[in-house]
Amino acid sequence: MNLIIxxxxxxxxxxxxxxxxxxxxxxxxxxxxxxxxxxxxKTQWSHRTVSDGDKIDLFSVIAGG
Known part of the structure; x- marks a missing residue:
């Protein structure tokens, strides 16, 4: 499957x-x-699907203040 990450x-x-x-x-x-x-x-990750061509954005969570 081709995804845009x-x-x-x-x-x-x-x-x-x-x-x-x-x-x-x-x-x-x-x-x-x-x-x-x-x-x-995150509560939906286990049952959420991805499809060919989907654009996925991943973000690292950083604590700060």
Missing amino acids: NGESRQLDCHKVTDLVAQLSPNSQALALAINGTVVP
């Missing part, structure tokens, strides 16, 4: 967000994710 085209074999995140980042605790411009809460 942070602006870069990538071929990945995944259908669920959890599979995608597992392939891209070993530490999903500090990530936020959007599909086609819509933020997907």
Whole structure:
């Protein structure tokens, strides 16, 4: 499946967000994710699917103040 990850085209074999995140980042605790411009809460990652051509934006969450 061809996905656009942070602006870069990538071929990945995944259908669920959890599979995608597992392939891209070993530490999903500090990530936020959007599909086609819509933020997907972590509570939905296990049942949310991705489709060929989706634009995925991954963000590292950084604590600060």
